[in-house]
Amino acid sequence: NFCVVDMSNFYLDVLKDRLYVEKADSDGRRAAQTVMFIILDGMTKMIAPILAFTSNEIWTSMPHLDSENKDYVILNDMPKPVEVDADDEFMAKWDKIHLIRNDVKKALEAARKSKVIGSSLDAKVELFCGGTVYDFAESIKDALPELLIVSQVDVVKGGTGEFTG
Numbered sequence: 573n574f575c576v577v578d579m580s581n582f583y584l585d586v587l588k589d590r591l592y593v594e595k596a597d598s599d600g601r602r603a604a605q606t607v608m609f610i611i612l613d614g615m616t617k618m619i620a621p622i623l624a625f626t627s628n629e630i631w632t633s634m635p636h637l638d639s640e641n642k643d644y645v646i647l648n649d650m651p652k653p654v655e656v657d658a659d660d661e662f663m664a665k666w667d668k669i670h671l672i673r674n675d676v677k678k679a680l681e682a683a684r685k686s687k688v689i690g691s692s693l694d695a696k697v698e699l700f701c702g703g704t705v706y707d708f709a710e711s712i713k714d715a716l717p718e719l720l721i722v723s724q725v726d727v728v729k730g731g732t733g734e735f736t737g
Contacts, residue, residue: 579611582670586719589693606648609634614651621646668708669719671697677722 587604612634614722620627624646631645641647676697683689697720701709709716709727716725 575615582673584608587589589719589721610623615668616645617648617650665708668705669712672705672709672716673720676722680722692721695722697722698726698728700728700730702729 580662586721587608590604610647612630616627616630620631629643632643636642676699679696679697680689680692683695684692689695699709699716706729708728712719713725713727717723718725
């Protein structure tokens with residue numbers, strides 16, 4: 573679930589443009605690369621006892637610290653857990669982002685099928701919402717184009733404030 577839903581369907585999808593379009597030394601691109609490396613390093617070490625050959629193939633292709641065994645992933649320490657301050661409010665925020673993103677993705681797919689747009693970056697999204705959904709969308713409107721992978725997002729007050737699915 574983590575690899576397919578959280579990483580592939582969301583995180584890597586959102587980061588694609590940042591990784592391919594931004595300058596090689598931009599802060600955003602370097603931050604994304606750093607996070608992806610930390611995840612790869614940790615996951616490679618954690619799967620090593622189960623998928624020994626696969627994890628070792630990954631490991632020998634990665635850069636390493638001088639203190640690490642470069643030849644065998646299994647001979648290295650497991651990653652240390654990282655404390656993340658993700659309270660209920662923080663998680664609820666990301667749940668709302670996922671709901672908005674799912675609604676927008678469905679609309680984009682319909683527009684793509686009817687040949688209105690080619691890529692999602694061809695789209696300018698008008699997000700009609702009311703109530704707390706409007707307040708929330710308005711509070712994150714600067715991040716919405718990157719999160720929704722579109723060229724522009726306008727948050728418009730109107731509608732029920734419900735997620736339509």
